Amino acid sequence: MTSTSRRRVIAVAALLAAAPALAACGAGDNANTNMPYAPTEAQVHVKDGAYGEKGMRVSQAFVLGPDSGGQLPAGGAAPLYLILTNQNQAPDSLVGVTALPDQATSVKVASPIQVPPNTLVNTGQPTPQLTVEGLKNALRGGETLTLTLKFQSAGDVTLDVPVITRSREFATLPAVPGALPAPSPTAAASPTAATGH
Structure with missing residues (x-):
């Protein structure tokens, strides 16, 4: 493969890699994925x-x-x-x-x-x-x-x-009766508890 062919392959690969990013830029701030549900x-x-x-x-x-x-x-x-x-x-x-x-x-x-x-x-x-x-x-x-x-x-x-x-x-609506809260995170065992000191 000549150096010219190699440069063309690299240029095409770079363009293909950049295409999704360029397309995303074109959507701007009003893209569907940027809109809240x-x-x-x-x-x-x-x-x-x-x-x-x-x-x-x-x-x-x-x-x-x-x-x-x-x-x-x-x-x-x-x-x-x-x-x-x-x-x-x-x-x-x-x-x-x-x-x-x-x-x-x-x-x-x-x-x-x-x-x-x-x-x-x-x-x-x-x-x-x-x-x-x-x-x-x-x-x-x-x-x-x-x-x-x-x-x-x-x-x-x-x-x-x-x-x-x-x-x-x-969040300002009344809480649903009977709803269970989020589980509290389990505290990680401390080094002293693990070693017994």
């Missing part, structure tokens, strides 16, 4: 194909989990937070919520939640009105529960709802 955009989690025709907008949906590093034990309960807007002309109400049988036994609705036309309804204020009960698996945050919202007029809307840890912007 927003559980407040629940409409992207809607599974029901007729969602747009029903006129019920779910602009926030999440299940509040434990504090970071903790867990909600199987059999426990967790609050469900929703923000709803009825885009229909007539009033409606959320009369029930169901969960997949392998995820939870039921979802308790304190009472039918009225959703007047063109009004933002926050089911978490002043206190959560919806509770996912009888969790089939322990939750740590990051999981997804499939829930079906049952409206009196709009019918059923099925969502994939994320489980969010009680941290950062969610």
